[in-house]
Amino acid sequence: MSVGALTACSGGNYCDDLKGYVDSAKDVDIKNADQVGKMLDQAKKVSKSAPDDIKDDWKVVIDYAEKAKDAKGDTNKLVELAKADGEKITPAMQAISKQAKDTCKIDLPGAGS
DSSP, X not given: OOHHHHHTTSSSOHHHHHHHHHHHHTTOOTTOHHHHHHHHHHHHHHHHHSOGGGXXXXXXXXXXXXXXXXXXXXXXXXXXXXXHHHHHHHHHHHHHHHHIIIIIOOOOTTOOO
């Protein structure tokens, strides 16, 4: 099925946006609100050009990053976030990672695929 390859080009240049996200997400310290904020900005940009079949997955990632940024490095809040949203973020990142690899030939770091 090559439907994903056809939809990947719609609505902006998803693969270029994704490369920007990968660069911003590299070596991000989840306790550093500024770093998380930069990654979050890139994630929002990517989500706008993302194929429709993974837009919901990007929304999960953005929601998680916003909560992590709001925690402002508070370890207890970050642990609670991981407990509360961990089950949602893993499959979302796996779907995004698979799409990135299949469509853009990009390996996402730490996506667990």
